[in-house]
Amino acid sequence: MxxxxxxxxxxxxxxxxxxxxxxxxxxxxxxxxxxxxxxxxxxxxxxxxxxxxxxxxxxxxxxxxxxxxxxxxxxxxxxxxxxxxxxxxxxxxxxxxxxxxxxxxxxxxxxxxxxxxxxxxxxxxxxxxxxxxxxxxxxxxxxxxxxxxxxxVSAALRTEIQGFRAEARFLRALSHFHLIDMFGNIAFFTENDPVVGFIPPQVSRKEAFDFVVSELLAIEDEMPAPQTNSYPRADQAAVWMLLSKLYLNAEVYTGVEMYTESLEYTNKILNAGFALVDDYQKLFLADNNFNGSQSESIFSVAFDGINTQSFGGTTFLTHAPIGGNIRPRAFGIDGGWFGVRTTESFVELFGNSSGSFEIYEYDNDLRLLAEDAGTLKAFDADGDFEYLGTDENNINPDFDSNEVYTYNFLTGVITNNGTEVSAPTMAVSIASQPLWNDSRGKFYSNGQTLEIATLSNYSDGYAIQKWRNVGVDLEPGSDGTGTHVDADFHMFRLGEVFLNYAEAVVRGGTGGTPNDAVGYVNQLRERAYGDSSGNINAGDLxxxxxxxxxxxxxxxxxxxxxxxxxxxxxxxxxxxxxxxxxxxxxxxxxxxxxxxxxxxxxxxxxxxxxxxxxx
The missing domain is CATH 1.25.40.390 (Serine Threonine Protein Phosphatase 5, Tetratricopeptide repeat)
Structure with missing residues (x-):
């Protein structure tokens, strides 16, 4: 893929x-x-x-x-x-x-x-x-x-290698950033130190911060212009984003506020031609390197179900949250790992659910119809069931055996060519799944409790359904076994840039305005709500x-x-x-x-x- x-x-x-x-x-x-x-x-x-x-x-x-x-x-x-x-x-x-x-x-x-x-x-x-x-x-x-x-080495290749070296230094700066953030004072060693027999000194968090900033500033003009390098390689915008993040956290790392500097590099990204993808879910699908979300991605870690296999990355993020009543095939994978859920406190950030839909069962278990040898058969992808059998007319007069009906298990809606139709009359509701106005709340509650009584019990705590190994066309990823996942991990993306801008403004940085900050936040919320009903004003920021x-x-x-x-x-x-x-x-x-x-x-x-x- x-x-x-x-x-x-x-x-x-x-x-x-x-x-x-x-x-x-x-x-x-x-x-x-x-x-x-x-x-x-x-x-x-x-x-x-x-x-x-x-x-x-x-x-x-x-x-x-x-x-x-x-x-x-x-x-x-x-x-x-x-x-x-x-x-x-x-x-x-x-x-x-x-x-x-x-x-x-x-x-x-x-x-x-x-x-x-x-x-x-x-x-x-x-x-x-x-x-x-x-x-x-x-x-x-x-x-x-x-x-x-x-x-x-030829002169032409040397020129290319200089660009490669800049990219390598960016990757080192990224790992140094993670070490600074997590461990503070770190062991410090560069290409100028011996490989054998060298015992690295420890540098302070501020010294490491200053080195990473100096490295990024040194390579800024050696990197390709934004969105001109081969995906998923880094470019100038990735450098600017890392600087934006370093400066946003500078008070934690060094004791000195640098929100104005954060805004300087945030603004460079905002003027570089990136755009939000229209649907939040596309950011986390198997085809997220070409389904439109690449316009939002600033730097991504690339995964491929055939060529970059591991049991980490998005393979972990897709498999680990799946278990209980969740259908693995809906996520393009061979099974769940019954591991990761979320807490009640986090669910509460999305407020009360705005409604619900019914999860239907037919003939004891609708989920098994895809593998049933009987007359009513279904094919599921991304949680959808397409009724392909010959007896649909006996179940519901609106069902035609020559048509394809789709059941969306995220919304509970059954459609035929885009038109909603009623559930089969013999279907039985087995659960009610809450919905939130904010579509970013991708929680699964059927068979899960909101409260966590026992950490080791997978059914305690809502599951999260963010990453999926299917594309927008519902086709599963490239690994036919369903083990390894194609979805890339967008480590830096425009949605975060908007929030960095707003935070730096609220914290007193110069180079931005409250009105623009509200506008950027509302772009995210309009995508999440589908309209302006979730918008905020300056007093909310x-x-x-x-x-x-x-x-x-x-x-x-x-x-x-x-x-x-x-x-x-x-x-x-x-x-x-x-x-x-x-x-x-x-x-x-x-x-x-x-x-x-x-x-x-x-x-x-x-x-x-x-x-x-x-x-």
């Missing part, structure tokens, strides 16, 4: 990774010894420089070089240790947006904010992000002028509103922990949600939990590193 960097993780990339260093001596790289080349042999091909860059991008998407069960890092299951999944787990599970039912060692405490320096999931992301930094460092070592001279609106627009996109910290709601008792600090109804978290601990393995390996306060 997709054309991406799908052939770039090859034998030569393993050779390239042989010389990648790390800041911990137990960060292992798996290499296929039967197919080794020397680094110079690998880079003897002109295509190798783009291929190696492809490995850097794919480092955000795959877990290792040899398939979904392989990992570039040790000490944890390959799926759990995949970059995006590790990032998501640390950004979402400690918040009001997500809980997980699984009892893997060290996982439930992420819901409580009660981790220690030996937590395997904290360590896995720390190692993964540093592995990504190490990979970029090695790419930069292999593309210096001296290296290119020694290989006789408060920090409390914006935190809630960021939740409604960006939930499960790896934003919530950072947002709650910036709005001073993550620790303390001002805002309590279920299982915060391990209490069923929530209790205050101590201030030091705003940072994760430096893993104990790093402290043993590197005597230069000091633990974060409180651990």
């Amino acid at each position: 997709k054309i991406k960097f799908k052939n770039l993780i090859n034998i030569g990339i393993c050779t390239f990774l042989l010389s990648v260093g790390s800041c911990t001596d137990d960060l292992d790289v798996e290499v296929n010894d039967d197919q080794n080349q020397t680094t110079d042999e690998f880079f003897s091909s002109d295509q190798a420089y783009l291929q190696a860059l492809g490995k850097l991008y794919s480092g955000l998407a795959v877990s290792g070089q040899l398939g979904p069960g392989d990992s570039d890092i040790s000490g944890i299951d390959a799926g759990f240790g995949q970059y995006l999944r590790g990032f998501w787990q640390l950004q979402e599970l400690p918040t009001d947006e997500a809980v997980i039912a699984w009892g893997d060692p060290d996982l439930p405490v992420l819901n409580f904010g009660q981790w220690t320096s030996s937590n395997a999931f904290v360590r896995a992301f720390y190692d993964r992000a540093n592995f990504q930094v190490s990979s970029v460092n090695e790419y930069l070592r292999q593309t210096t002028d001296g290296k290119l001279d020694s290989r006789g 408060t920090l409390d509103f914006l935190l809630d609106e960021r939740g409604r627009e960006l939930y499960w996109e790896g934003q919530r922990r950072t947002d709650l910290i910036r709005f001073e709601q993550f620790t303390g008792g001002t805002y309590l949600w279920p299982f915060k600090n391990g209490a069923t109804n929530g209790s205050p978290l101590p201030p030091h939990i705003s940072l994760f601990p430096i893993p104990s393995t790093e402290l043993v390996a590197n005597p230069n590193i000091n633990q974060n306060s409180g651990y």
Whole structure:
């Protein structure tokens, strides 16, 4: 279904990774010894420089070089240790947006904010992000002028490589941003440091912040103009977005407000020609690299069910929330993982449900009709049932066996060629599914309780149906087994830019106006409500509103922990949600939990590193 960097993780990339260093001596790289080349042999091909860059991008998407069960890092299951999944787990599970039912060692405490320096999931992301930094460092070592001279690289290719180097530095800045946000004072090493025998120093959060900002400013003019690079590679707008986010969080990271600077780079994106996609759901479908949502995407992590398989990324985000009465086939997958749900506190951000629809059952189980050998047969895709059998006229006079009828399980509506028709007279309602005026509230309640009594019980807590492995045409993704998902993860998108603008204005930044801020927020709400009924005015534009609106627009996109910290709601008792600090109804978290601990393995390996306060 997709054309991406799908052939770039090859034998030569393993050779390239042989010389990648790390800041911990137990960060292992798996290499296929039967197919080794020397680094110079690998880079003897002109295509190798783009291929190696492809490995850097794919480092955000795959877990290792040899398939979904392989990992570039040790000490944890390959799926759990995949970059995006590790990032998501640390950004979402400690918040009001997500809980997980699984009892893997060290996982439930992420819901409580009660981790220690030996937590395997904290360590896995720390190692993964540093592995990504190490990979970029090695790419930069292999593309210096001296290296290119020694290989006789042509002038034309050199020009291309300079652009590749800028993209690599962006990817390193992205991982540094994640490390700064989660761990504060970090081990610091660049391409200018030795690979072997070097013990990285620790730099302060502010020093790391200043370095990342300087890197982004240095590469800004070396990156392709917005929307001119090959999807999903980064361009100037991705650099501007990362600067916007860094400056928006600068007070947390450095103690200095930089909201005006955030607005400067937010405005550059707003003037770069991006546009909201018309339907929020399109952002999370299998064809979201060409269904229109690419106009909203500023930087995406690309996934493909055949060529970038892993048990992290959007495969995790699609499978993990599915269970109970939810139909996996409606999501283009082979089954659910009965894992992730949301809390009552988060559902409350969407207000009371505005109505409901009936979920029908026929002949004991409507959901099984697709596999029934009887006369009435159905085909489901994206929750729709198309009645293709010969006995529909016996069920309801309005049903014609020569027509196709569609049952939309998100709305409960049965249509024939776009016209709503009645449910079959013999159908029985088995549940009532709430609806919200705000269409971003993609909750599933049938068989689920709103309140969570037992964290490990999947049916406690509403499920969320955000990612789907089907396209707008309802065709499933490219992996015919239904295991791996095609949907890309839009890490930066225009919806967030609108909210960054509004927040920076409310916090006193110059370079924006309250009227424009309200206008940007209302564009998001008009898409969500389908009309202007959810619009706000200037008096509604408060920090409390914006935190809630960021939740409604960006939930499960790896934003919530950072947002709650910036709005001073993550620790303390001002805002309590279920299982915060391990209490069923929530209790205050101590201030030091705003940072994760430096893993104990790093402290043993590197005597230069000091633990974060409180651990």
